[in-house]
Amino acid sequence: MRFEGLLLHPIGKTGSPLEILIVSAVLAVNLGFLTAISTDVRPPISAYLNVPHAVALRSGYMALAQAPAVFALTGRNTLVQLLTGVDYQHLRFVHKTLGATWFLLALVHWLGMTLSSLSWSGTAGVAGLYSLDIVPFGILTLVGLSTSVTSSLWLVRRYAYEAFVVFHLIGALVILVGVFYHAEPLRPYTYSAIALWSTERLLRLLRFATFPSILRLQPRSPIYKGTATLVHGAIILRVPNPSPWSPTQHCYLSFPDIPALFGQNHPFSVANVPSSNGSEASTMLFVMRVRGGMTRTLAQRLEKEADQSMQLLVGVEGAYGRPTEAKLFHDILLVAGGSGITHVMSLLDDVVHKAEARQSRTARIHLIWVIQHAEQASWLVSSLLAAIKRSEQVGIALTISLYLTRGSLAPSSRSLPLGASLASSTSKDDGATAEAQTARSSLSSSELDHLMMHSAASSKVRIEMGRPVVGREVGSFVEGSSGRSLVVACGPVTLAEDVRGAVARLRTSHSVDLEVASYQA
Numbered sequence: 001m002r003f004e005g006l007l008l009h010p011i012g013k014t015g016s017p018l019e020i021l022i023v024s025a026v027l028a029v030n031l032g033f034l035t036a037i038s039t040d041v042r043p044p045i046s047a048y049l050n051v052p053h054a055v056a057l058r059s060g061y062m063a064l065a066q067a068p069a070v071f072a073l074t075g076r077n078t079l080v081q082l083l084t085g086v087d088y089q090h091l092r093f094v095h096k097t098l099g100a101t102w103f104l105l106a107l108v109h110w111l112g113m114t115l116s117s118l119s120w121s122g123t124a125g126v127a128g129l130y131s132l133d134i135v136p137f138g139i140l141t142l143v144g145l146s147t148s149v150t151s152s153l154w155l156v157r158r159y160a161y162e163a164f165v166v167f168h169l170i171g172a173l174v175i176l177v178g179v180f181y182h183a184e185p186l187r188p189y190t191y192s193a194i195a196l197w198s199t200e201r202l203l204r205l206l207r208f209a210t211f212p213s214i215l216r217l218q219p220r221s222p223i224y225k226g227t228a229t230l231v232h233g234a235i236i237l238r239v240p241n242p243s244p245w246s247p248t249q250h251c252y253l254s255f256p257d258i259p260a261l262f263g264q265n266h267p268f269s270v271a272n273v274p275s276s277n278g279s280e281a282s283t284m285l286f287v288m289r290v291r292g293g294m295t296r297t298l299a300q301r302l303e304k305e306a307d308q309s310m311q312l313l314v315g316v317e318g319a320y321g322r323p324t325e326a327k328l329f330h331d332i333l334l335v336a337g338g339s340g341i342t343h344v345m346s347l348l349d350d351v352v353h354k355a356e357a358r359q360s361r362t363a364r365i366h367l368i369w370v371i372q373h374a375e376q377a378s379w380l381v382s383s384l385l386a387a388i389k390r391s392e393q394v395g396i397a398l399t400i401s402l403y404l405t406r407g408s409l410a411p412s413s414r415s416l417p418l419g420a421s422l423a424s425s426t427s428k429d430d431g432a433t434a435e436a437q438t439a440r441s442s443l444s445s446s447e448l449d450h451l452m453m454h455s456a457a458s459s460k461v462r463i464e465m466g467r468p469v470v471g472r473e474v475g476s477f478v479e480g481s482s483g484r485s486l487v488v489a490c491g492p493v494t495l496a497e498d499v500r501g502a503v504a505r506l507r508t509s510h511s512v513d514l515e516v517a518s519y520q521a
């Protein structure tokens with residue numbers, strides 16, 4: 001489980017108490033060692049024995065002291081994760097903090113060495129310093145560090161993710177070369193960094209390997225044949241027979257068939273859980289919102305197909321992330337914005353599965369899905385309809401509220417008539433199976449209007465225009481709970497913040513847990 005305790009609950013925009021604690025601890029340790037110890041310089045003071053020079057030297061050593069930890073936390077398959085069980089997404093925060101600290105200390109080291117030479121021996125002193133063989137490699141290390149740090153800034157990751165990946169990697173290699181040649185006594189830092197990084201690569205490789213395949217030196221290929229369909233701004237991808245996964249986990253997907261996407265790996269949450277029956281036993285379902293990079297290239301490729309659907313090879317790396325265990329909760333509120341539906345959908349699927357196997361305590365689930373247009377509901381309409389039918393059979397009261405933030409509905413359209421479509425779409429064992437085939441024709445706003453006005457309305461699904469008043473929705477759900485309740489949110493930052501705030505207000509008076517997932521890189 002990975003529910004948000006108070007330690008993970010962000011305070012405004014400053015980060016969570018745990019994050020603030022980590023940053024403070026890193027600052028305290030480094031500043032402590034830098035100032036309290038290295039300034040203890042006794043006379044006689046000279047060009048090589050004075051406070052600025054001592055601080056500059058010490059900051060160089062402190063900079064390098066970050067190296068093993070930074071490399072130990074590099075990647076998705078670290079030894080640290082293996083030993084502690086802490087998610088790579090959480091460890092990444094420590095990696096970033098220590099990386100930035102390394103860069104700042106290296107900067108202090110460089111400036112300190114230069115300025116202390118200047119103040120004691122003038123420009124001749126600086127020239128003397130820069131004539132040393134080790135200095136160019138020190139500067140190379142600094143170049144590598146600044147490349148790694150600047151390439152990982154939010155703006156770069158947001159608008160040029162692939163550039164971030166390439167420059168971060170180049171920066172890391174430059175750092176290793178720079179440190180290796182900067183001074184011989186520093187070489188163990190390079191060795192330890194290389195050892196830790198290689199271990200991560202090896203652990204990643206082992207994810208793809210079965211024991212017999214290791215003996216044959218043939219790691220199992222993580223490439224499968226999947227079916228992708230373009231549906232109203234998203235790609236619905238189904239990948240049969242990959243390795244097992246759990247609810248709320250995500251995989252890194254690649255598309256070796258498409259040369260323009262060579263070397264790209266993108267994370268996507270699996271929108272279902274393995275079914276325990278039938279031939280669909282292990283078909284992964286992904287909903288990939290079309291953005292501007294890899295997803296756009298893939299969408300353009302699909303647009304060329306007559307039915308906007310094709311079979312293609314899919315590299316599946318994972319599953320990653322600690323699964324959320326929801327079966328112990330009596331009441332579950334799921335709040336999703338846009339493609340965030342995938343995260344909560346797998347949870348819903350899992351709870352219904354467990355209820356069918358009599359392994360769940362859940363009695364009531366409410367799903368709020370905020371989308372722009374009615375058409376987007378078709379991404380997962382079969383799965384939703386199947387979930388409604390199956391939950392009814394196992395006695396779970398499942399209700400769904402769709403909020404449409406754009407477009408329009410006829411004034412009378414406030415609930416989705418599911419009678420006929422429910423029966424037809426759930427005639428198959430697993431709603432996910434029909435997704436790609438039925439999705440495009442399932443809903444459009446005009447069809448929805450028509451259905452709303454002319455069919456018998458179902459009480460299970462409500463459709464509202466605009467955005468939900470999250471505080472009110474969360475409040476009334478939790479207050480109506482007769483046992484322990486769980487709130488799960490996945491979507492835009494503002495939606496997640498609203499849910500966090502609402503749950504925080506209820507925590508003192510109600511037994512409620514919170515899980516907030518984010519698709520931010």
Ligand SMILES: Cc1cc2nc3c(=O)[nH]c(=O)nc-3n(C[C@H](O)[C@H](O)[C@H](O)COP(=O)(O)OP(=O)(O)OC[C@H]3O[C@@H](n4cnc5c(N)ncnc54)[C@H](O)[C@@H]3O)c2cc1C
Nearest residue numbers: 157158161266268269288289291292293294295339342521
């Ligand atoms: C754990 C996790 C689960 C996710 N699950 C889903 C899902 O189920 N459905 C869905 O539609 N989206 C999901 N996303 C978001 C999805 O990974 C990005 O939308 C996708 O990578 C965009 O690719 P692009 O090249 O088309 O985007 P771009 O237009 O290049 O970028 C759009 C956004 O995606 C981010 N992004 C781009 N490449 C990556 C990458 N390799 N890794 C991480 N972020 C990246 C960028 O920072 C930017 O914010 C998930 C993200 C994470 C971190």
